[in-house]
Amino acid sequence: MKKGEKGQALVIVLALVAFGGLVITPFLGHAGSSLIGSRLYGEALSEQYSADAGVEYAIWNLQSGESEVPEGEELELPQFALNNKTVNVTIANEGEWIYKVTSTATSDDGSSTTIEAYILLTIGLFDGDYTVFVGDFILHHEEEYTGDIYVEGDVDIAEGTTITGSVYAEGDIELARDATITGNVCAEGNITLNEGTVINGTVCASENVYLHSEATINGDVHAAGNVDLDARATINGDVYVGGDVDLDHESTITGDYPLAYGGCPLLGIGDIIIQTWEISRQ
16 A cells, blocks of 8 residues: 555545444444334234134134023123134124124233124025015915025915925914925924925924924924824925824834934024124224
């Protein structure tokens, strides 16, 4: 190095030191902010995963029958911990098989994420979509209806009519002479089959089942009350009753009876349909 270049080197070093001071300080500040942001984002994501697990927990409780929530009421599930978060879940029955699930995951610092989901449960009685009828359902002489139906009142189908599908009624179900239902049938009241009527599926009644002359059920029967068969009536299946079985002249039950009534096997929970899903954080 030449004698005149020693001063130049010192100037360059001082310039680099000054430049480094200008650059490193904001860089370290930015790096610190990024680390804090990443930590907060990771915590929020962890809360969301935990709250999501709470919703799945509620769905499992409903599908398995572990938790029953009467219409208009709310149930709080046992609190649990996941990913170092405390998770609280409630299930509210909004009616018509719609449930509101609220799941909140809370961190140690008090921050929380809440998922609010509205869930529609289908009835195991039906394979897919079904139509809900408010009040009674009436089918007139020799009319036909295709599709599964949920009726909030009684079902009354006239002579020679046919329902191609399954039927659930909150009241009674009565089939007039020579009427037919091709699917499963469930009533919270009585089920009455008049002369020559046919049901080609499983039958459930929260009260009694009556088969008049030459009526036929091609499936099992589950009744909390009694099952009465008039002359030449037939049940091609097993009969589960909470009361008595009465067979009249030439009536037939091809399966086992009486078997102890243990509820209706048709009424398990079917598919889950999530209608809305909202996430909020505090």
